[in-house]
Amino acid sequence: MPLGVMAHKYLVAQRKIYQPRRPVRWALTTGVFFHEFFARYSWPIIGNRYERFPELLAKLEREVPGIRVIRPEPVLEGLLAKVHTPDYLERVKRAWYYEGARLTVGGFVKACEMVWKGELDNAVVFMVAAGHHAHRDYAWGGTYLSCIGPALVRLKELGLRRLAYLDTDAHHADGAREVLMGNRDVLHICFCHQDVVEDGGTKICVDVGWSTSDEAYMDKVRAVFPTVRAFGPEMIVHFLGHDTHKNDYGSLGLSRDFFIRLVEEVKALADELCDGKYVIVHGGGANRHVAEYIWPRIIRLLAGQGKA
Numbered sequence: 001m002p003l004g005v006m007a008h009k010y011l012v013a014q015r016k017i018y019q020p021r022r023p024v025r026w027a028l029t030t031g032v033f034f035h036e037f038f039a040r041y042s043w044p045i046i047g048n049r050y051e052r053f054p055e056l057l058a059k060l061e062r063e064v065p066g067i068r069v070i071r072p073e074p075v076l077e078g079l080l081a082k083v084h085t086p087d088y089l090e091r092v093k094r095a096w097y098y099e100g101a102r103l104t105v106g107g108f109v110k111a112c113e114m115v116w117k118g119e120l121d122n123a124v125v126f127m128v129a130a131g132h133h134a135h136r137d138y139a140w141g142g143t144y145l146s147c148i149g150p151a152l153v154r155l156k157e158l159g160l161r162r163l164a165y166l167d168t169d170a171h172h173a174d175g176a177r178e179v180l181m182g183n184r185d186v187l188h189i190c191f192c193h194q195d196v197v198e199d200g201g202t203k204i205c206v207d208v209g210w211s212t213s214d215e216a217y218m219d220k221v222r223a224v225f226p227t228v229r230a231f232g233p234e235m236i237v238h239f240l241g242h243d244t245h246k247n248d249y250g251s252l253g254l255s256r257d258f259f260i261r262l263v264e265e266v267k268a269l270a271d272e273l274c275d276g277k278y279v280i281v282h283g284g285g286a287n288r289h290v291a292e293y294i295w296p297r298i299i300r301l302l303a304g305q306g307k308a
Contacts, residue, residue: 028276030303031114031123032057032069033107037100043128044097045142045249049288050126053295060296066303068120072107074099075150079109083149083179085137092144101129101145108281112151115277116158116235122267122278122302124295131283132173132239139175147281148237149179152186155235161185164233167192168221168262169241169283170250176239177203187231189224191217202231211251214258217244221262225269234277236270238263241283242294248287259294263301278302 034050034057042048061069080089080102092098104127111123131143139145148165155163164187165180167173172192180186181199189204196205204227208220228236242259243250263280270278280298285291300306 028121028302028304029066029068029119030299031111031120032060032067032299033072033111033123033125034069035072035103035107035126037103038126038128041100041128043100043142044144045284045286046128047286047288049286049291050128051288052292053126056292056296060299064300064303064305066305067299070107070110072103072110072125074102075106075109075145077102079150079153080105080145082153083136083146084134088137088139092139095144097129097144104128104130105145105147105150108147108279109151109154111279112155112235112237113158115279116155116160121276122270123280124299124302125279125281127282131281132167132169132176133171134175135178141171142284143175146175146179147239148176151237152180152183160234162231162233163187163235163237164228164231165189165237165239166221166228166266167239167283168244169239170243170248170252171241171284172205173239187228187233189227191220201227208252211253213253214255214261217252217254217258218262218265221265228269229273232273234274236266236274236278238266238278238280239283240280241285242287242290243284245285245287245290248285248290250284256290256293260297260301263298267302 038050057069108125111125114120130145133141133143134146167190173190184202187202191206191208194205195207244252244254246253
């Protein structure tokens with residue numbers, strides 16, 4: 001039986017069935033969480049991909065109604081302590097990239113909070129030194145603090161019941177999977193290099209192969225949409241890496257325009273299921289030319305000013 005069918009049957013059996021919600025509004029407000037500190041350094045794995053982003057984002061904010069560039073604050077260390085072990089936090093605090101990681105997680109938590117409260121329709125969060133390879137007590141791959149763990153703690157405090165978390169980075173989201181395992185209020189779907197269904201159908205890996213095409217990858221993404229619908233999320237979070245681009249370090253052979261079409265499809269799903277509550281965090285990818293091409297277009301799309 002296909003993976004998506006297995007997960008779908010489980011979620012239907014648990015009576016977690018999607019119910020239509022109110023129509024989506026036409027006027028959108030998109031939050032863009034970026035700190036100029038990110039542009040000053042070459043960060044682990046991702047390098048200096050943000051060097052030109054202060055100018056790019058300022059131009060977008062001037063030109064596109066509904067875009068708000070928001071300067072993140074560092075995440076509270078007490079919130080990190082609810083996810084990471086004390087020993088690990090003591091070690092990572094000594095690293096030069098720790099403040100960048102704190103700003104990233106702080107931005108992600110705030111973005112999720114503002115979208116959940118309706119202060120923003122959707123959001124993009126730019127990332128350094130944090131992300132999906134951060135476990136509770138160790139990390140690797142240039143991501144040294146968990147983003148999803150602290151955000152989920154805060155969203156639960158605010159009353160969120162069900163979250164869908166899609167990961168379209170090149171690599172398996174091992175840290176995020178560990179942090180989320182056992183929490184069946186989160187549907188975690190990771191597009192990587194294995195087929196797995198676990199944790200009662202709420203933790204799924206989809207094998208996209210080591211080389212693919214735009215359409216073949218998109219077909220894999222569309223194939224999980226019935227499972228997401230059955231789960232009935234109140235918000236969709238998307239860890240979007242462009243390391244899968246044909247000229248990046250995790251190449252799967254994808255084109256630049258693939259990422260914009262991907263966001264268009266996931267945004268439509270969020271519009272359908274959860275009033276458009278959609279938060280994207282920039283995952284892997286070191287090719288600054290790809291980053292500079294896709295993100296202005298993705299942000300315009302989220303703000304209702306573009307189409308893939």
